[in-house]
Amino acid sequence: MSRLLITALAFMLSGMTSAVQAQSDGAWQTMALSDFREPSTTDPLQTMVWPDAIRDANAYANRELKKNLNGKNAWVTALSTRFEDKSRSIIISTVLTRACESGANHAGAGVERSICPLRIVTLDHGKATILREDRGCYIDPPDAALPAQNQGDSIQARLNPATGQIQMRAIIGGKLIAECARSYPTR
Amino acid sequence: MRTILSDTLKTSVFLMIRFVRACLLVCALCFALPATAQRTQFCERTNYSAQEITDAVNASVLRDDLKSTSCTLGGLGRFESGGNKGIFNGSCCTGIFQLNTANVRRYADTNREGYACMSLQEQVDAWARLTNDGYNTPAVRRLMEMGTFDGQRVDAGFIASCIQLGPGNCQEMVSSGRCSGFADSNGTTICDMARSARQNSDPNCREGNNSQVCDMGPGDFPTTPVAANPPASSASDIIVGPGQI
Numbered sequence: 001m002s003r004l005l006i007t008a009l010a011f012m013l014s015g016m017t018s019a020v021q022a023q024s025d026g027a028w029q030t031m032a033l034s035d036f037r038e039p040s041t042t043d044p045l046q047t048m049v050w051p052d053a054i055r056d057a058n059a060y061a062n063r064e065l066k067k068n069l070n071g072k073n074a075w076v077t078a079l080s081t082r083f084e085d086k087s088r089s090i091i092i093s094t095v096l097t098r099a100c101e102s103g104a105n106h107a108g109a110g111v112e113r114s115i116c117p118l119r120i121v122t123l124d125h126g127k128a129t130i131l132r133e134d135r136g137c138y139i140d141p142p143d144a145a146l147p148a149q150n151q152g153d154s155i156q157a158r159l160n161p162a163t164g165q166i167q168m169r170a171i172i173g174g175k176l177i178a179e180c181a182r183s184y185p186t187r
Numbered sequence: 188m189r190t191i192l193s194d195t196l197k198t199s200v201f202l203m204i205r206f207v208r209a210c211l212l213v214c215a216l217c218f219a220l221p222a223t224a225q226r227t228q229f230c231e232r233t234n235y236s237a238q239e240i241t242d243a244v245n246a247s248v249l250r251d252d253l254k255s256t257s258c259t260l261g262g263l264g265r266f267e268s269g270g271n272k273g274i275f276n277g278s279c280c281t282g283i284f285q286l287n288t289a290n291v292r293r294y295a296d297t298n299r300e301g302y303a304c305m306s307l308q309e310q311v312d313a314w315a316r317l318t319n320d321g322y323n324t325p326a327v328r329r330l331m332e333m334g335t336f337d338g339q340r341v342d343a344g345f346i347a348s349c350i351q352l353g354p355g356n357c358q359e360m361v362s363s364g365r366c367s368g369f370a371d372s373n374g375t376t377i378c379d380m381a382r383s384a385r386q387n388s389d390p391n392c393r394e395g396n397n398s399q400v401c402d403m404g405p406g407d408f409p410t411t412p413v414a415a416n417p418p419a420s421s422a423s424d425i426i427v428g429p430g431q432i
Contacts, residue, residue, distance in 0.1 A: 098320060140288060
């Protein structure tokens with residue numbers, strides 16, 4: 001019995017470590033959500049990747065929405081994944097702003113992707129360089145109010161360590177979304 | 188030695204029980220989640236009339252040339268929500284004009300529940316900002332140049348429907364040259380939506396100061412390209428009965 005339990009524990013632990021190691025091993029990674037409402041001076045997404053997007057959203061909230069932000073940022077969210085490639089770190093991120101093209105506004109519509117500004121940034125010894133600016137897909141991670149078929153929705157990315165190419169894809173309602181399948185060179 | 192083994196076993200059993208409980212919780216959540224979109228009512232249920240929505244559109248920041256057919260836009264609000272500003276469709280869209288969650292965040296700086304609980308005017312203002320931004324997209328510009336599309340007159344209701352179903356989806360339709368070039372998961376096309384908006388508008392609708400009956404026929408969209416290129420009479424989709432003249 002104890003041997004069985006130890007085997008089960010070892011299996012669970014191996015699953016956890018492989019998820020951590022997968023960051024740069026070519027496996028698909030679900031891009032994580034960041035919410036920029038709380039200003040940060042240490043988050044590289046806020047300070048190095050999307051400072052201009054946050055600034056623009058704050059100005060729009062003040063000017064058009066007549067909102068007093070009280071030291072917070074407007075509600076800007078981004079998806080991102082970080083890869084380690086040789087001596088550098090690479091961040092790929094899409095941000096939900098007014099520059100996105102979002103899906104339908106319609107009672108009969110379902111969850112749809114937004115196509116948003118995308119940046120690929122390298123961090124090398126604390127120095128950030130924007131490698132590429134493009135467009136890429138964005139969706140919010142699913143919440144409990146969405147139907148079961150959307151509970152696995154995600155935007156994913158992977159780095160091919162041999163070629164340095166980053167691929168992105170979207171899974172919505174269990175289906176791969178063709179227009180979200182894109183590749184971006186990083187070398 | 189026996190004590191150490193016993194402790195190890197106890198810890199293992201404890202962890203195993205927690206693991207099994209977590210698995211059961213995940214399974215329970217899976218069964219508890221709706222298989223299909225479940226509509227949710229936030230805040231109060233409302234039943235705003237097409238005229239009330241039209242009045243809110245006229246008081247909003249919507250560009251003036253789209254306001255000229257605000258009666259159709261009142262119909263669009265009725266078509267989307269039945270005048271119920273607190274309704275979430277269970278998958279993407281909330282409120283009187285059924286804004287998707289991304290647009291709720293971008294144009295109202297809130298979430299779907301916060302949006303559903305805003306006033307009618309605040310919701311219409313957010314929708315108006317979205318529509319104004321969408322007005323400058325290539326799909327809308329192209330439609331305005333065309334004047335008619337697949338036999339349908341391009342009027343303000345058609346333009347609003349294009350933006351409503353998403354400029355990217357609208358571009359798909361424009362590129363195909365056919366109304367059927369884009370349909371949502373329920374088969375609704377932009378042309379269907381424009382038609383429904385007209386049908387849902389108040390036949391006695393009055394614009395702005397209630398002094399002028401809405402002109403909802405051909406020529407109701409005062410843009411140079413459309414006015415300069417009127418649709419053929421056979422392309423008109425407005426049928427006026429003798430009693431309506």
